[in-house]
Amino acid sequence: MNAGQTDLRTRFEAAFMPNYGVPPVALARGEGSRVWGADGREYLDLIGGIAVSSLGHAHPAIVRAVSEQVATLAHTSNLYLHEQEVLLAERLLGLLGAPGRVFLCNSGAEANECAYKLAVKYGKATGRTYFVATENGFHGRTMGALSLTGKASIREPFGPFPVDVRFVPFDDVDALKAAVTDQCAAVFLEPTQGEAGVVPASEGYLTAVREICDATGALLVADEVQSAIGRAGHWFAHQADGFTPDILTLAKGLGGGMPIGAVVGFGPAGTIYEKGDHGSTFGGNPVSCAAALAVLDTIDSENLLAHVRTVGDRLARGVAAVDHPLLTGVRGRGLWRAILLAEPKAAQVQAAAERAGFLVNAVQPAAVRLAPPLVITSEEIDAFLAALPAILTEAADA
Known part of the structure; x- marks a missing residue:
């Protein structure tokens, strides 16, 4: 060296x-x-x-998009809106092909914090008291996301956590069925576990998870922070896995190097929040949105x-x-x-x-x-x- x-x-x-x-x-x-x-x-x-x-x-497309945007308008906060964030939200919903609402943030952990808060509010409104997540799953290191992360070595030094999270083995339908009742607010999982070593679910597991959540009324939250935006060969991995979540979290490849995260709530899950329930000063800033649009355009055009x-x-x-x-x-x-x-x-x-x-x-x-x-x-x-x-x-x- x-x-x-x-x-x-x-x-x-x-x-x-x-x-x-x-x-x-x-x-x-x-x-x-x-x-x-x-x-x-x-x-x-x-x-x-x-x-x-x-x-x-x-990449020239990102360099051009970021350079032009930062020279035009770099930041607005959430007190004002701008066209780039609207274009990005519309583009994501179009690629997903389902009605929903979008929240923009800065990272995968923040996206999962947002999803966690949505599920907490849903649980309080419906009398549901606990969450289910998977062993060896990874959702981030902030306190809410960490509470859902099934890796004891990084969880235990920072517990106890504010909500009851019950962990089940990944890819085990019977274990999930036993854990999810009508008292469960949400199931959090990655369609393929990334930090566990890129561990994909077996055929039929994710559709079974969808059926279990439908039967009990639990929200299904799909963490696609790593697996989306072309990484697995599709816009979103769940599209190839044959199910649609209630809440989807995105980040990483969406910005092509610029910090950005996104949460999509499908159907009723998109309107759980009311004004003032959540926010982000930097989330959805014009420069990161411009980069994300360049990423999506380039993946499509090339x-x-x-x-x-x-x-x-x-x-x-x-x-x-x-x-x-x-x-x-x-x-x-x-x-x-x-x-x-x-x-x-x-x-x-x-x-x-x-x-x-x-x-x-x-x-x-x-x-x-x-x-x-x-x-x-x-x-x-x-x-x-x-x-x-x-x-x-x-x-x-x-």
Whole structure:
């Protein structure tokens, strides 16, 4: 590591709270699916800012949209409206193809906080006293979102929480049916669990969840913070999974790198809030909305949904074809995949990949997450696949 990298990491450690540790690489710039470190070293970005950089880095459409908007009107607060937020809300509802109402915020955690408050208000109005969420699910680190997150190691240091949340195994219909009664306000889940290691539901599970919620009157909240906006090869993952939630949460790839989140309430769930019930000073700001519109326009005009399915399948087939004792398989959809390992050596794979010029994420001890920009090329995928056996060997020997 050269002086530039070392100096920035030292300064980071001295200036920031220690919750992140010290990241291993200091990035200076990016273009397309590639980024360059402060030392000038080039990397193929296969994590995309944790599924955020949907159009890669410095995409001309986002650069143009953000530059023009910030030079025109950068902020209004929620005291005033502006056209970009209206256009974005209309566009999301059009892509969803169902009547609903939108709330715009700044992040996935904020989107899930909004959904949580909607469900709390619904529960109070209907006499419902508890929530159901899934084990190993992840909905954010703010207190409301954390109360719904089924990972004990990050929940327990900050409890107790203000509401009763009952956790059930993901992808277990019988367990969910036993847990959800007419006293349950809402079921929160990810159609595919992201932080658990890109774990998809089995066929029929999500439609069964919908049926259970319909039978009991519980709201179904789908957290698509990671899985939407083309990541899984569809605008929204639930559209391919054959169900419609009552509340949908979005963020990450929607802004293509700019901070934005969104909540959609379908039908009656869209009008649970009354004036003054919720708000966000920065939510739906003109610059982030302009970026989001550029992302949606580009995915549409460049037919990126089909591209994601094609190159995502190419990536999955290529990983599956690698014969290596450390590799046991691959799972996921589109350009959202996890490489599965025979031993808990994901951190070593991440480090070896970095040394080889690829950025990946050790999302679980034995699972490596890949969430590259949606614009990644077949040639770039092939370059990673060619390097993967040596990366695995280096990690296995570490």
